[in-house]
Amino acid sequence: MSPDDPQPLTSDAARMIEIGMALWVVALVVCVLVPTLHQGQRAWWPWTCAAGIAGGGLALLYVRRGRGNAAGAHLPARAQRPSDGPTSHT
Numbered sequence: 001m002s003p004d005d006p007q008p009l010t011s012d013a014a015r016m017i018e019i020g021m022a023l024w025v026v027a028l029v030v031c032v033l034v035p036t037l038h039q040g041q042r043a044w045w046p047w048t049c050a051a052g053i054a055g056g057g058l059a060l061l062y063v064r065r066g067r068g069n070a071a072g073a074h075l076p077a078r079a080q081r082p083s084d085g086p087t088s089h090t
Contacts, residue, residue, distance in 0.1 A: 013063045021056035
């Protein structure tokens with residue numbers, strides 16, 4: 001990797017999930033307070049917000065338990081076998 005290559009950005013996955021959940025909560029409040037957003041053909045909109053909040057909650061649990069932060073990404077490399085090429089049986 002050369003020094004001119006861009007470095008990956010570090011991010012806080014839990015914080016991003018919390019922000020996403022907060023946005024879903026805002027969307028749910030707006031859907032419930034504005035009658036035209038949850039009546040007729042749009043009756044499913046509040047349920048979509050609730051599903052977004054629930055999905056975010058599950059993702060937050062997943063990340064906080066240590067499984068969603070690439071903890072296992074640094075696995076040892078596969079051992080080289082002496083006969084990776086074609087084998088000859090003589």
